[in-house]
Amino acid sequence: xxxxxxxxxxxxxxxxDFYPEDYAEYKVIFDAMHKISKQFGYELxxxxxxxxxxxxEYKSGQNLTTETYRLIDREKRKLVLRPxxxxxxxxxxxxxxQRYPKPIRWYCLxxxxxxxxxQRGRVKEHFQLNADIIGVNHPAADAEIIALTTSIIxxxxxxxxxxxxxxxxxxxxxxYLEFLDIKKKEEVIRIIDxxxxxxxxxxxxxxxxxxxxxxxxxxxxxxxxxxxQQDPRKEKNYPDIESKSDLxxxxxxxxxxxxxxxxxxxxxxxxxxEQTSKVYDFTLIKGIPQDVIVALKSLxxxxxxxxxxxNMEELLTYLESFNILKNCxxxxxxxxxxxxxxxxxxxxxxRTGSVARAIAxxxxxxxxxxxxxxxxxxxxxxxxxxxxxxxxLKKLNRFPSYKHPAEVYVAAISEDVIAAAAKIVQDLRKxxxxxxxxxxxxxxxxxxxxxSRNVPNMVIVGKRDLNEDKVTLRDMKSGEQITVLxxxxxxxxxxxxx
RNA sequence: GCCCCGAUAGUAUAGCGGCUAGUAUUGUGGAUUGUGGCUCCAUAGAGGCAGGUUCGAAUCUUGCUCGGGGCACCA
Numbered sequence: 030x031x032x033x034x035x036x037x038x039x040x041x042x043x044x045x046d047f048y049p050e051d052y053a054e055y056k057v058i059f060d061a062m063h064k065i066s067k068q069f070g071y072e073l074x075x076x077x078x079x080x081x082x083x084x085x086e087y088k089s090g091q092n093l094t095t096e097t098y099r100l101i102d103r104e105k106r107k108l109v110l111r112p113x114x115x116x117x118x119x120x121x122x123x124x125x126x127q128r129y130p131k132p133i134r135w136y137c138l139x140x141x142x143x144x145x146x147x148q149r150g151r152v153k154e155h156f157q158l159n160a161d162i163i164g165v166n167h168p169a170a171d172a173e174i175i176a177l178t179t180s181i182i183x184x185x186x187x188x189x190x191x192x193x194x195x196x197x198x199x200x201x202x203x204x205y206l207e208f209l210d211i212k213k214k215e216e217v218i219r220i221i222d223x224x225x226x227x228x229x230x231x232x233x234x235x236x237x238x239x240x241x242x243x244x245x246x247x248x249x250x251x252x253x254x255x256x257x258q259q260d261p262r263k264e265k266n267y268p269d270i271e272s273k274s275d276l277x278x279x280x281x282x283x284x285x286x287x288x289x290x291x292x293x294x295x296x297x298x299x300x301x302x303e304q305t306s307k308v309y310d311f312t313l314i315k316g317i318p319q320d321v322i323v324a325l326k327s328l329x330x331x332x333x334x335x336x337x338x339x340n341m342e343e344l345l346t347y348l349e350s351f352n353i354l355k356n357c358x359x360x361x362x363x364x365x366x367x368x369x370x371x372x373x374x375x376x377x378x379x380r381t382g383s384v385a386r387a388i389a390x391x392x393x394x395x396x397x398x399x400x401x402x403x404x405x406x407x408x409x410x411x412x413x414x415x416x417x418x419x420x421x422l423k424k425l426n427r428f429p430s431y432k433h434p435a436e437v438y439v440a441a442i443s444e445d446v447i448a449a450a451a452k453i454v455q456d457l458r459k460x461x462x463x464x465x466x467x468x469x470x471x472x473x474x475x476x477x478x479x480x481s482r483n484v485p486n487m488v489i490v491g492k493r494d495l496n497e498d499k500v501t502l503r504d505m506k507s508g509e510q511i512t513v514l515x516x517x518x519x520x521x522x523x524x525x526x527x
Numbered sequence: 528g529c530c531c532c533g534a535u536a537g538u539a540u541a542g543c544g545g546c547u548a549g550u551a552u553u554g555u556g557g558a559u560u561g562u563g564g565c566u567c568c569a570u571a572g573a574g575g576c577a578g579g580u581u582c583g584a585a586u587c588u589u590g591c592u593c594g595g596g597g598c599a600c601c602a
Contacts, residue, residue, distance in 0.1 A: 487562095
């Protein structure tokens with residue numbers, strides 16, 4: 030084979046081929062997304078894969094990130110392969126929202142593209158469910174999106190204890206920083222967001238000082254970071270770490286390391302030691318929502334912060350009404366969505382330890398539509414890629430084994446009954462998935478074919494039966510056969526195919 | 528962009544400087560003429576790509592490509 034052709038046939042890095050067995054797994058997730066979105070009364074929409082580069086720039090108010098696929102068309106227009114759906118959604122809303130009564134509940138399952146290095150749960154091309162409520166600014170809307178997402182994740186195959194939705198309020202975080210008279214809010218948020226990295230870097234540096242090899246230190250520090258993030262109270266045992274005396278000591282000190290490193294970073298950008306410890310203590314507030322509300326209420330804060338806390342409390346009541354409180358935690362250290370989110374923000378995290386990335390993430394973005402010149406239209410929504418969820422479910426072995434779609438295999442024994450068989454096939458196809466191979470194959474070959482594809486039922490059409498208006502119905506698994514009148518065939522099959 | 532690991536038929540693997548590249552399974556065709564999954568026969572199919580070292584490279588080496596994992600980034 031030509032060497033160039035060989036390279037081409039490998040495909041583009043990070044883009045994916047879905048063979049039928051693979052697609053069947055993703056379909057479990059897609060079906061859950063469609064089914065639940067419909068259950069919640071969301072309408073399906075779609076947009077173009079190509080958009081003007083400017084549209085993405087408007088949304089973010091900055092230049093295109095390096096990850097966006099760019100292209101130029103024949104008319105020299107600068108276009109992009111959509112890296113996310115929200116800008117297109119905002120475009121649709123700005124253009125025609127007046128046609129629709131509010132709130133608008135829409136969902137979409139677009140293929141989106143990002144030119145980034147593939148990692149676990151991260152590829153260049155993926156499907157990303159978007160579900161949004163547009164036109165109301167009410168905590169119940171945020172709660173509904175969280176309920177919808179929870180339901181999808183559970184329908185796809187995860188159990189309650191295997192994931193968690195962590196919730197914070199950007200409004201609360203910001204107003205609290207304002208209350209403390211902190212100017213560099215963005216930088217503080219960035220440090221809080223990256224605290225895991227501070228812990229990891231400190232451990233890595235310490236390990237190198239102790240004489241570990243640089244590459245080994247990196248791996249070990251990562252492992253400790255993962256433990257610290259997923260199990261801060263150290264409830265489980267970690268034999269791989271505990272067996273090494275050099276490492277075991279870190280397990281108990283993770284919280285201390287975090288405090289020291291994060292505080293140093295905060296003071297490093299000019300916060301007073303009082304501001305630093307107040308901010309740090311604030312980020313430690315996390316846990317079951319009721320407890321967090323109590324802790325927040327005990328803080329001595331201004332009216333603006335109190336309002337934000339009341340908002341959180343209201344959200345809590347809706348989470349409870351929607352029966353998803355058990356899936357939720359409030360966590361003041363979650364700082365996702367620096368740029369666009371304005372209120373409640375949330376992300377769904379894996380608790381099985383398979384994948385570090387978020388399963389889904391979303392929040393309230395009340396100013397986005399306005400920034401496109403579309404008037405003050407509040408909105409909240411979620412984005413959920415299929416890759417992280419798939420990766421977790423795969424690791425847990427939750428996908429059913431692959432099944433060929435055909436329910437019935439119709440075999441014609443000889444060429445002179447093909448016409449009669451074809452007629453039966455046509456009729457059966459109104460109710461069943463039917464495979465028919467009228468290629469003049471011998472019966473034994475057709476039996477083997479049906480067997481190798483795991484088609485459960487076979488209808489054998491031959492002259493002998495046909496003379497009495499009958500066919501033979503064979504159960505491929507047991508090998509049992511009965512002859513039935515053609516007119517009764519469907520009835521018989523209906524019992525077998527459920 | 529950076530780091531680690533890997534790459535032999537569709538799949539799973541063997542060989543580790545002497546290749547005419549072995550095995551299993553899968554594919555295709557056939558042998559039992561209206562009853563398969565067994566057996567048998569035939570047939571097809573591979574060292575990711577490009578260069579270097581060497582008398583000789585699948586094997587050693589360099590770069591790239593693709594895959595897996597991580598960092599940074601992004602969310």
